Amino acid sequence: xxxxxxxxxxxxxxxxxxxxxxxxxxxxxxxxxxxxxxxxxxxxxxxxxxxxxxxxxxxxxxxxxxxxxxxxxxxxxxxxxxxxxxxxxxxxxxxxxxxxxxxxxxxxxxxxxxxxxxxxxxxxxxxxxxxxxxxxxxxxxxxxxxxxxxxxxxxxxxxxxxxxxxxxxxxxxxxxxxxxxxxxxxxxxxxxxxxxxxxxxxxxxxxxxxxxxxxxxx
Ligand code: DC
Numbered sequence: 001x002x003x004x005x006x007x008x009x010x011x012x013x014x015x016x017x018x019x020x021x022x023x024x025x026x027x028x029x030x031x032x033x034x035x036x037x038x039x040x041x042x043x044x045x046x047x048x049x050x051x052x053x054x055x056x057x058x059x060x061x062x063x064x065x066x067x068x069x070x071x072x073x074x075x076x077x078x079x080x081x082x083x084x085x086x087x088x089x090x091x092x093x094x095x096x097x098x099x100x101x102x103x104x105x106x107x108x109x110x111x112x113x114x115x116x117x118x119x120x121x122x123x124x125x126x127x128x129x130x131x132x133x134x135x136x137x138x139x140x141x142x143x144x145x146x147x148x149x150x151x152x153x154x155x156x157x158x159x160x161x162x163x164x165x166x167x168x169x170x171x172x173x174x175x176x177x178x179x180x181x182x183x184x185x186x187x188x189x190x191x192x193x194x195x196x197x198x199x200x201x202x203x204x205x206x207x208x209x210x211x212x213x214x215x216x217x218x
Pocket of ligand 1: 012034035036038039098099102127128129130131175179
């Protein structure tokens, strides 16, 4: 791997997106949101009426949609078969279904392959759950972001209109349990990753700490 790869893993609401985009901007790197790819696959599965409770049905069809991710940290994009799905993939229907789709091994094989194609020669910040452990174990820097359940829920409910922090905390806890207990590539801290607890830090402080780690390793 010639170029720089920064792997940013952690549970939902730990600040991965804001930190990853900030770091990519500061260093002039590309940015890939792999969660958006799992969400895009989920949007397509829902559109097609595939039964979410039937992993074999999802596996059989997951090779069909063409998922294209734009990697500009100032305006990341996501399209499925030419349709801009940036808005729909953030809606509750997709959020509620994504863990089930992301647990299907064939979905992961397909999306990990796409992710490795995009990472290519590097110079990119990649956020997800299994980037340092599976997608890019040779990443230059691996960061595992955490934050208290309260802080994560509060950040998410501030981003989403119409939800309370309590409701968010419950929904996030459910998703985190599914994401970290699934059989294939569960959310876990990769070997060689640096854990960064962001509970008491501002976004700028977290970005500065990641930039310091990058400098130390390069
Ligand atoms: O980061 P996010 O909330 O947009 O991710 C959506 C879902 O996708 C999350 O519940 C777990 C799954 N995911 C995954 O399994 N592996 C990744 N690399 C990224 C996300």
